[in-house]
Amino acid sequence: MKKVLKLILLLTIFLWSEQGYAAELKNGAELKKCTTCHGKPGFSKVLENGKILDLYIDEKILRNSVHGKKECTDCHVDITEIPHRGEIKAVNCSKQCHFIGNTSGAPQTDKYIEYKNSVHGKEFFAGNKKAPVCQDCHGTHNIFKPSNGLSQVSRHNLPRTCAKCHLNIYIEYKESIHGVMFEKGNKDVPVCTNCHGEHNIRRPEDPLSTVSKGNTAFACSKCHSKVEIMKKYGIETEQVETFKESFHGVASEFGSKTVANCASCHGVHDIRPSTDQKSSINKANIPKTCGKCHPGANINFAKGKIHVNPKVKEAGIIYYVSQGFKWLTILTMVGLVTHIFLDLYRRKARSKETE
Amino acid sequence: MDDIEKTKKKEEEAKEQKAFSNNDSRLKEEIRQSLIKDLEKKVDDGVDGEVTEEMVDELMAQFWKAKEETLEKFLKKKRREEKRALEGVEKQEETFTRFGLNFRIQHMTLFTSVLLLIFTGMPEKFHEAGISGFIINALGGIKVITILHRIGAVGLSAMFAYHCTIYTIFFRQGRRDFVELLPMPKDLFDVIQMIKYFFGLSKERPKFGRFSYIEKFDYWAVYWGCMVMIGSGVIMWFEVESINLFGKVVVDIAKEAHSDEGLLCALAILIWHFYNVHLNPRVFPMSWVWWNGKLTKDEMLEEHPLEYERIMEKKETKS
Numbered sequence: 001m002k003k004v005l006k007l008i009l010l011l012t013i014f015l016w017s018e019q020g021y022a023a024e025l026k027n028g029a030e031l032k033k034c035t036t037c038h039g040k041p042g043f044s045k046v047l048e049n050g051k052i053l054d055l056y057i058d059e060k061i062l063r064n065s066v067h068g069k070k071e072c073t074d075c076h077v078d079i080t081e082i083p084h085r086g087e088i089k090a091v092n093c094s095k096q097c098h099f100i101g102n103t104s105g106a107p108q109t110d111k112y113i114e115y116k117n118s119v120h121g122k123e124f125f126a127g128n129k130k131a132p133v134c135q136d137c138h139g140t141h142n143i144f145k146p147s148n149g150l151s152q153v154s155r156h157n158l159p160r161t162c163a164k165c166h167l168n169i170y171i172e173y174k175e176s177i178h179g180v181m182f183e184k185g186n187k188d189v190p191v192c193t194n195c196h197g198e199h200n201i202r203r204p205e206d207p208l209s210t211v212s213k214g215n216t217a218f219a220c221s222k223c224h225s226k227v228e229i230m231k232k233y234g235i236e237t238e239q240v241e242t243f244k245e246s247f248h249g250v251a252s253e254f255g256s257k258t259v260a261n262c263a264s265c266h267g268v269h270d271i272r273p274s275t276d277q278k279s280s281i282n283k284a285n286i287p288k289t290c291g292k293c294h295p296g297a298n299i300n301f302a303k304g305k306i307h308v309n310p311k312v313k314e315a316g317i318i319y320y321v322s323q324g325f326k327w328l329t330i331l332t333m334v335g336l337v338t339h340i341f342l343d344l345y346r347r348k349a350r351s352k353e354t355e
Numbered sequence: 356m357d358d359i360e361k362t363k364k365k366e367e368e369a370k371e372q373k374a375f376s377n378n379d380s381r382l383k384e385e386i387r388q389s390l391i392k393d394l395e396k397k398v399d400d401g402v403d404g405e406v407t408e409e410m411v412d413e414l415m416a417q418f419w420k421a422k423e424e425t426l427e428k429f430l431k432k433k434r435r436e437e438k439r440a441l442e443g444v445e446k447q448e449e450t451f452t453r454f455g456l457n458f459r460i461q462h463m464t465l466f467t468s469v470l471l472l473i474f475t476g477m478p479e480k481f482h483e484a485g486i487s488g489f490i491i492n493a494l495g496g497i498k499v500i501t502i503l504h505r506i507g508a509v510g511l512s513a514m515f516a517y518h519c520t521i522y523t524i525f526f527r528q529g530r531r532d533f534v535e536l537l538p539m540p541k542d543l544f545d546v547i548q549m550i551k552y553f554f555g556l557s558k559e560r561p562k563f564g565r566f567s568y569i570e571k572f573d574y575w576a577v578y579w580g581c582m583v584m585i586g587s588g589v590i591m592w593f594e595v596e597s598i599n600l601f602g603k604v605v606v607d608i609a610k611e612a613h614s615d616e617g618l619l620c621a622l623a624i625l626i627w628h629f630y631n632v633h634l635n636p637r638v639f640p641m642s643w644v645w646w647n648g649k650l651t652k653d654e655m656l657e658e659h660p661l662e663y664e665r666i667m668e669k670k671e672t673k674s
Binding site: 247250251253254255256294295296297298300301303304305306308310315316317318321322325326328329332333336337340342343344345346347349 | 479482488491492496497498500501550552553554555594595596598599600601602603604607608610611612615616618619622623626627630635636637
């Protein structure tokens, strides 16, 4: 059965390529020149430092990628002869095709500028050879649209793509509630880019970062303030609003660098539900978590709700205090203002009488 | 002997002069006659009677004019002096010291602290408003705001502690005022009388003693406000100790109470108190009693007639 399927697959590919053969004769011939060597699995080169550089190119993948109609030399412009001589330079996507006003029709957005200002771009231009360039995330011969499941930057593959460099973070993430749900195929949980951004990733210390001190609450609220997402998991959406109304929220809004935001208590990559023993907001761990900023905090910190909304009855005594003051204020002010207007009216009436 | 005769003579002369001055035309005639006599002697030769008459008429006119002017000048001067003297006497009689220096300094500490507290507290309560961000950033960020708020808090607490203990217990004026400020059944009748007056059912405003029900309300509102604000403020200032001792719910209650009572205080001060001491047509733009502690007789009669009566009775019994 498998053999039959393979045969059918090969046959369709053969027929499909046959159709376009006449038009792509010249290019096809060129590609075939390259695949003479690069088409062989295991074709590689031993580098000076002892590492093995895999030079095998899977033609099928390349042909299905967004650059399927490009030829090798369209990108590898410095290759003019076989066998190649001298150093083969890395392809520069943004300078060769994806620049503003290019004639080849390559998509161009401001993402390159975003990259230049991101932590990755800054490091790259500062000469850090470990800093990722386009190909490190998007792939080389296997570039697909992000919506395509084969893409390295598709939602499904993204955490692993980032993990190529940020392995420790990936391990933390995998164990967090977001990571666990992600592995289960959940489409709502955030992957790296949902919080950190894509081309505009900045250091958390940078105020412009989506996960900076001031912006963290906003990053979390993108999902955690949406009822339609949160009701599926039984999570309250008030948390963001109550945080903003708390002193932590207000101080954070006006640029305090030391005040707590979501991540200070809930963790960053290792966010876990409060029922989890390892969670920083598990009842047993709360004194320690609060103690980071409030030295000497004891178990009383874990008693009662942290995110309290005085406007709802569930807040208990706080709700009644709030209501009591509300009516006290309204009644007092109505009384006083009435007294003022009556006084003014009477004064006017009297001054008229004396006239 | 000579002296007695001289004084007698003078007295007679003065009497005569008085009699003359009582009758302008007689005086005029006298002077006229003496002038004619004098001139007739001097211009006896070659000058006829008509010329003499003419000269005398002219002289008389000039003299009379000068006399009237001088008299008017003197009278004006005398009137002015009298008026000034009269005013001075009245002023001394008419001012009443309402608040002593001690109390005025307490009030100044209170309002500086409270204004600072409102100014730094409201932007935190209404943090979403644009002006809040402007105020906080203009003053140097949230850290500075919290420090300023604590400075205000210390000012208010110190003033409140001093007033409730030292001033109310150890100062005679403090003790007396505290008793005067206690709510009495009369205040309720005053409110009813005031409502009647407002609606024209009665022509008379209620007569207040040293403190009207309005002032009593202000005083006890500040008393209650201070207790709530200082109490909840201290709980939040020492939040770790408060939570460790009583649980987080206490800090949550304190925060809610602090925030709500703060708004009530601010509204009461900005609307009610400002109307009574600033915006009200009788005192606009401001009653100066907070600065010099003094009221005039008119103000006393209008606002505190019963106290005025009492002070006057005391003065009478003393003298």
